[in-house]
Amino acid sequence: MKFNLATDMDVARFRTRVEYHIRRRTPNVELTEKRTVRQNSYLHLILGLFAAESGNRSDYVKEFYYKRLVNPEIFIVEKEDKYLGKIQALRSSADLTTAEMTLTIERFRNWASQEAGIYLPAPNEDEFLAYIQNELEKYGQWI
Numbered sequence: 001m002k003f004n005l006a007t008d009m010d011v012a013r014f015r016t017r018v019e020y021h022i023r024r025r026t027p028n029v030e031l032t033e034k035r036t037v038r039q040n041s042y043l044h045l046i047l048g049l050f051a052a053e054s055g056n057r058s059d060y061v062k063e064f065y066y067k068r069l070v071n072p073e074i075f076i077v078e079k080e081d082k083y084l085g086k087i088q089a090l091r092s093s094a095d096l097t098t099a100e101m102t103l104t105i106e107r108f109r110n111w112a113s114q115e116a117g118i119y120l121p122a123p124n125e126d127e128f129l130a131y132i133q134n135e136l137e138k139y140g141q142w143i
Contacts, residue, residue, distance in 0.1 A: 046120040048136045053118045071104045
């Protein structure tokens with residue numbers, strides 16, 4: 001279930017749900033925090049910038065550099081395939097918590113700078129990020 005805690009209605013729904021599990025003494029309840037829309041937008045901006053600077057496509061950069069090379073322990077998971085047996089698959093960034101997303105982005109920024117010589121702006125560099133957004137919109141079809 002998803003709740004938008006910025007709205008009074010969802011706060012009430014969330015509180016009711018938590019109280020329900022407390023009353024029932026549910027043995028295992030997990031609260032997860034998914035990555036934020038702002039984090040996701042920021043990630044795609046820096047992936048696009050890296051793609052432009054490195055001459056790769058954004059989807060390639062995301063899968064092979066960001067996920068497989070820099071953050072394999074977070075993204076590579078083993079799962080059972082009906083026909084192939086045990087396989088390695090990639091976890092979606094949509095499944096990350098805010099903390100995991102922050103960690104993976106910071107690792108990617110550090111790696112890009114140290115190993116590829118590409119500076120990726122910090123999340124608070126609004127002017128640079130706006131410039132990247134504008135450039136990606138102009139040339140995005142090639143990246």
